[in-house]
Amino acid sequence: MTTSDTAALHDPDTYTRGVPFGLIEQLRARGPVHWVDEPELRGLPRGSGYHLVLDHALVTEVVRDAATFSSALGGTQIHDPATPRDLAYVRRMMLNMDPPEHTRLRKLIAASFTPRAVRALEERIAGHAKGIVDRMLAGPRECDFAKDVAADLPLLTLADILGVPTEDRWLMFDWSNRVIGFLDADYASSASFDPGQGTSLAQEAVSLRPSPDASGRMPDPRGRDGMPDLYRYAHLLGDAKRAAPGDDVMSILLAQREEDGDRLSVEEFENMFWLFAVAGNETLRNGLPGAMIALLTNPEAMRALREDPSLIPTAVDELLRWWTPVMTFRRTASRDTSLGGTAVRSGDKVVVSYLAANRDPAVFDHPDELLIDRKPNNHRVFGHGPHVCVGAHFARVQMALLFREVLTRTSDIQLAGEPAYLRSNFQRGVKRLPIAWTA
Structure with a gap:
């Protein structure tokens, strides 16, 4: 296997032109696991390289076996944190924890999504x-589906979950852009939120928003120093909720006491807020326009869902599988082992x-095709495993409800220009x- 065979999969520039499925x-066809070098690229330092796992069964094995393939040893992003201090910091996030620390926080979150809270959120x-599609149809017969429609639904839902005032929700848009899009010039210094339209909490937080340096670069958003506005807002919001709890999930979470009487610490709340505000936003924010691209590419599927909306809940999983918003995740081997016949040494990165x-x-018959009635759909x-997404249910609900509104209230949707990819x-x-569209 040559370096050039895998270089394109590592290079972020590749994905601005689409995924190289071929x-x-x-x-x-050559094997389930491949070595990938990490050369220095625009915005990315040189790295040690990693094992890339392509096989469904082996991917499942890796993410289920936290004892062998750790989320905490090196974090869950391909490129390593810049300093030991940065690594220690990211390990305080649930995303970058292993059991039992991860299990403890996960149980607290699960207990906060009470049946009553879930029903209220679904309503x-x-x-x-409905409101988003009302606005879409009331305007010109063209829009940017990615920002004008898809971006707002997860923001509104997260605002409900976190207890964030609605007028502050676009702060999460900027935060997500900066973290997820730190390699993209359009997103790295995102500052679209107008603090004049937000609460006093937002205004105080935005005053700490970092600016690009003389070379135009922003601080690393994975570290606390790179997101001071997010953490300030989380701290202020946590204080407000402890003083006057609401009926949102985060208020429930903050009020919980564990068996030993301890509560979630301020630092744990701030990192939990980061996880929901950023990671909880991005998967669906990109899954929704990805699903629209899937339907535009497969007009017969769009027609079938429009004629029979009862098919939408099943179709949601297939739309998500076809697009797959989160392409990769990293683990670090805690011991010498083997994957698909490939030797993996302790300390190696496994992606x-x-x-x-x-x-x-x-696993999937006709895997490149969009089959909206695909069952089972073991995507x-x-x-999977200990880190399976806590928000999966709400992601499915949001996609199903939004596409029901969009498809039943239009008779035709077409591309009005070329998509732009991150x-x-x-x-x-x-x-x-x-x-x-035609209404």
């Missing part, structure tokens, strides 16, 4: 989806490709998706 299948999501796993022909869009080897992002 290359993935060529590599799969609000339905109202948000699972959800993108490749979700097109594995050993890995939301991960420069990232992590998130399969859609920056712009111009569409035109």
Whole structure:
């Protein structure tokens, strides 16, 4: 296997032109695990390299076995944190924890999504989806589906979950852009939120928003120093909720006491807020326009869902599988082991490709086709094992309700320009998706 065979999969520039599925299948034919070098690239320092796992069964094995493949040893992003201090910091996030620390926080979150809270959220999501499509149809017969429609639904839903005032929700848009799009010039210094339209909490937080340095670069958003505005807002919001709890999930979480009487610490709340505000936003924010691209590419599927909306809930999983918003996740081997006949040494980086796993022909018949009635659909869009996405249910609900509104209230949707894709080897992002419709 030559370096050039895998270089394109590592290079973030590749994904601005679309996913090289042909290359993935060529590599799969040669084996399930491949070594990938990490040369210095624009915005990315040189790294030690990693094992890329393409096979669905092996991806599942890696993400289930936290004892062998750790989220904490090196974090879950391909490139290593810049300093030991940065690594210690990211380990305080649940995303970068292993059991039992991860298990403790996960239980607290699960207990906060009470049946009553879930029902209330589902009702609000339905109202948000209707309101967004009302606004879409009231305007010109063209829009940017990615920002004008898809971006707002997860923001409104997260505002409900976190208890963030609605007028502050676009702060999360900027935060997500800066973290997920730190390699993309359009997103790295995102500052679209107008503090004059927000609360006093937002105004105080935005005063700490970092600016590009003389070379035009922003501080690393994975470290606390790179997101001071997010953490200030989280701290202020946590204080407000402790003083006057609401009926949102985060208020419930803050009020919980563990068996030993301890509560979630301020630092844990701030990192939990980061996880929801950023990671909880991006998967669906890119999954929604990705699903629209899937339907525009497969007009017969769009027609079938419009004629029979009862098919939408099943179709949601297939739309997500076909697009796969989160392409990769990293683990670090805690011991010498083997994957698919490849020797893996303790300390090696192991990167699972959800993108490749979700097109594995050993699991999915006609994997490149969009089959809206596909059952079973054992995809890995939301991960698997201990770190399976806590928000998977709400992501499915949001997608189903939004597409029900969009498809039943239009008779035709077409591309009105070329989509623009995010420069990232992590998130399969859609920056712009111009569409035109007939109501």
